Amino acid sequence: MTPANQYESLLHLEDVYVRYTDHQGKIFTVLNDIDLKVSPGEFITVVGPSGCGKSTLLRLILGAEKPAEGTVLFEDQPIASPDRDRGIVFQKYSLFPHLTVLENLVFGLDMEEFTLPGRIFNPFRFRREIREYKDRAREYLKRVGLEEHEDKYPHQLSGGMRQRVAIAQSLIMRPKILLMDEPFGALDYSTRQDMQVFILEQWYETRMTIFFVTHDLEEAVFLGTRAIILTQYYTTDTPQTEGSKIVTDIPLPGSHPKSTDFKYSEEMGQLVEKLRKDGLEPEHCRHIQDFDLSHKDSFRTVSREEWRH
Ligand SMILES: Nc1ncnc2c1ncn2[C@@H]1O[C@H](COP(=O)(O)OP(=O)(O)OP(=O)(O)O)[C@@H](O)[C@H]1O
Ligand SMILES: [Mg+2]
CATH class of the missing domain: 3.40.50.300 (P-loop containing nucleotide triphosphate hydrolases)
Incomplete structure (x- = not known):
């Protein structure tokens, strides 16, 4: 039992x-x-x-x-x-090329918790949550040693750095x-x-x-x-x-x-x-x-x- x-x-x-x-x-x-x-x-x-x-x-x-x-x-x-x-990291292309490193990390959290009606009907809560997500994203960037690079786009990073971001992007969702x-x-x-x-x-x-x-x-x-x-x-x-x-x-x-x-x-x-x-x-x-x-x-x-x- x-x-x-x-x-x-x-x-x-x-x-x-x-x-x-x-x-x-x-x-x-x-x-x-x-x-x-x-x-x-x-x-x-x-x-x-x-x-x-x-x-x-x-x-x-x-x-x-x-x-x-x-x-x-x-x-x-x-x-x-x-x-x-369950999170997944691939050899390549785990990141959105048009989003910055920080935005790439926030993206998953945002998708997870905010639907479009949620954003429209509760904009204050949405903005507050985005601030909190960014703080959390910075915490994870620090953890993977990329806190200096949050405003860069994926193409501005080396391959190893990109994979660190991809891993951070998965870790932030706290997968089992x-x-x-x-x-x-x-x-x-x-x-x-x-x-x-x-x-x-x-x-x-x-x-x-x-x-x-x-x-x-x-x-x-x-x-x-x-x-x-x-x-x-x-x-x-x-x-x-x-x-x-x-x-x-x-x-x-x-x-x-x-x-x-x-x-x-x-x-x-x-x-x-x-x-x-x-x-x-x-x-x-x-x-x-x-x-x-x-x-x-x-x-x-x-x-x-x-x-x-
Ligand atoms: N959606 C699909 N439709 C048809 N065949 C597929 C599909 N997905 C995978 N296959 C085939 O299934 C087999 C296993 O593919 P898979 O990608 O899982 O192998 P793998 O072990 O990951 O290979 P690699 O080491 O090259 O990455 C291959 O023969 C592949 O062509
Ligand atoms: Mg394979």
Whole structure:
């Protein structure tokens, strides 16, 4: 029995399938029977080959995508559409180019709480709230080290600064889960290293749950408390399988926040190699019974056709 306002799990996906139609009108499966349970506070890194469905998985959690089959629950309730509990940061284009840094941050708060009739019928309250939003936005800009840049437009900022604004824009909504889709993928090497330390600091301070998709395996091992591989490279007892499954779901070592020294440790090298082999090598297909699902929250459902023994 769970007490009031408590939930069994923050996020719970079970038997989830996503299917799309290709340009010839043929239906194909992208996500094949995804089972995933997430506890609050975890930093989950997701890796897998290009096109395996990582962004699709994030869209499902955001509520921008519906599964063809299966359940997607957030705090035990079905996810109907995107809302402020789940924020998302993309590699690029998370900011409105015609708004200043400060306005970009205020925009979400404003949208959330003020409808057009609210502005017209209660202009004084609207102005007061805008002032308060700006104060809150400045607080977050300070937090991401951009308090000097509030009047600049996105094109006047470096790539790293833009991503800091995008992260601040999400954080200000105080989401319970922050979804990040290759957020540092377009940054140069050294900015990327700085941003990794930066996101760990933010995670450590807020203790929110982060889902972080990346192509960079070192980044995945360095940042996460838990790593997931989503891939189409696996086998089952069914001769023809289609779509990606979670083939690896493991806890990652290292106390948090991790020191950058961890990047140069032997353990780091071994884990990166394991992720590479188990997720990215087409010729290394493990059978469903050999998936590495050692994370404590990990679970899997299988069908008789997939696993006959
Ligand atoms: N709306 C859609 N309609 C049809 N096919 C789609 C749609 N969205 C995604 N796909 C296809 O689904 C597959 C998974 O796409 P997705 O973007 O989730 O992969 P990804 O793992 O994020 O790839 P990448 O690493 O390149 O970002 C791809 O084959 C893609 O072409
Ligand atoms: Mg993607």
